[in-house]
Amino acid sequence: MKKTCLLLYMLFLFFIVMGRLSVAQEEAIVRWVTDGDTIVLADGRHVRYIGINTPEIEHEHQKAEPYGYQAKKYNEKLVFSKTIRLQFDRERHDRFGRLLAYVFLLDGTFINQAMVAQGYAYLLPQKPNIKYAKILLQTQREAMSAQKGMWREMAEEEGGYLGNRRTKRFHTTACPFGKKISLTNRVSFKSKRDAFWAGFAPGKRCLAGKIITD
Numbered sequence: 001m002k003k004t005c006l007l008l009y010m011l012f013l014f015f016i017v018m019g020r021l022s023v024a025q026e027e028a029i030v031r032w033v034t035d036g037d038t039i040v041l042a043d044g045r046h047v048r049y050i051g052i053n054t055p056e057i058e059h060e061h062q063k064a065e066p067y068g069y070q071a072k073k074y075n076e077k078l079v080f081s082k083t084i085r086l087q088f089d090r091e092r093h094d095r096f097g098r099l100l101a102y103v104f105l106l107d108g109t110f111i112n113q114a115m116v117a118q119g120y121a122y123l124l125p126q127k128p129n130i131k132y133a134k135i136l137l138q139t140q141r142e143a144m145s146a147q148k149g150m151w152r153e154m155a156e157e158e159g160g161y162l163g164n165r166r167t168k169r170f171h172t173t174a175c176p177f178g179k180k181i182s183l184t185n186r187v188s189f190k191s192k193r194d195a196f197w198a199g200f201a202p203g204k205r206c207l208a209g210k211i212i213t214d
Contacts (some may be wrong), residue, residue, distance in 0.1 A: 008171075016163060018153065020121025020196060022104045023085045023088060024088050025085055026088060027084065027086070027106075028041045028042065028043070028045075028083070029041065029081070029083050030042070030079045030080055030081060030084055031081075031082075032132075033075050033076040033079065033080050034046070034055075034058070034072075035054060035068065035071065035072045035109060036054025036055065036058050036068065036072050036074070036075050036115060036120055036121060037049040037052055037053060037054045037071075037075070037115065039075070039079060039099070039103075045099050046096075046097075046098040046099065046102055047086065047098060047101050047103070047120075048096075048099070049093055049101065049102070049103060049112045049115070049126060050100050050101060050102050050112065050129050050131075050132075051112055051113065051125065051129065051130070051132055052112050052116055052121040052136060053067050053124040053201065054068065054072075054075075054120055054121045055071055055114060056066035057069055057072055062132050066150070067119075067120060067149055067150050069201055070149070071115065071120035071121060073116060074115065074120050075111075075120075077113065077197040078109070078111055078114060078207050079103065079105070079117075082105065084104060084105060084106075084111070085103070085104040085105075085106060085151060086099070086103060086104075087101060087102040087103075087104060089102070089129035089131050090128040090129075091128065091129055093182050102123050102132060104150070111133070112132065112136065113136060113139050115135055115147075116139045116143060117142070118148055118149055119143045119147075119148030119149020119150050119151050119152075120149050120150070122150070122196060123136045123140050123175075123188075123196075123201060124201045125168040125199060125201065125202060126145040129139070132181040133199070137198075137199045140196065141197060151193075154192050155192075156191055156192060157174075157207075158172055159172065159174060160172075160189060160190050160191075161175040161178070161188070161190075161191075162167055162175075162178040162181055162186055162187070162188060162189075163171065163181075163186070163187040163195055163198070163200045164185050164186065164187075164200075165184075165185045165186075165187055166185045167185075168199060168201060168204070169200060169201055169203040170189060170192075170200040170202060170203060170207075171203040171205075171206045172206050172207065175203065175206035176206075177203055177205055177206060178203070182187070190214075
């Protein structure tokens with residue numbers, strides 16, 4: 001009786017785990033590539049890649065940033081019209097209603113990481129979705145050392161930068177948001193490279209469009 005109960009319990013746990021796995025990932029076909037970190041699936045859903053950010057392409061009142069179109073082109077090369085596997089983290093959607101996912105080709109290629117590896121994207125840590133943050137940071141450091149893509153030349157601001165250990169964002173020392181960082185969470189960086197190397201991402205309100213030189 002005890003062995004039977006144990007077997008039933010193990011089967012129960014197995015089906016729970018398998019059920020969670022089936023919900024945690026799915027396959028889909030890419031219908032359109034919006035930019036370097038956003039795609040549209042065949043069913044119309046928009047997917048935002050978790051954990052990375054790419055330079056902007058031109059839209060509305062936003063001018064194209066350096067490497068923005070190169071990032072989009074490389075993303076197209078990787079996933080356009082292909083079947084991909086979506087893997088999810090703690091949160092499924094962002095504030096715009098886009099699906100948040102880690103994207104893989106069926107051969108195992110990790111697209112989020114591939115974009116970082118070529119210097120077309122940088123790590124954008126966003127709790128609680130940090131499953132692959134360490135892998136992406138290591139890949140970023142390798143791309144920086146090899147001076148790939150955006151890492152060939154970086155625009156710097158006078159006065160250095162202030163980072164927030166809690167949010168993993170950095171700002172210029174003159175930025176109002178940087179000045180608001182508590183002393184407990186504040187960390188100083190001499191250059192953008194130092195901040196990126198440490199795994200911090202630029203605060204868009206102060207550093208939008210100022211990541212690399214034109």
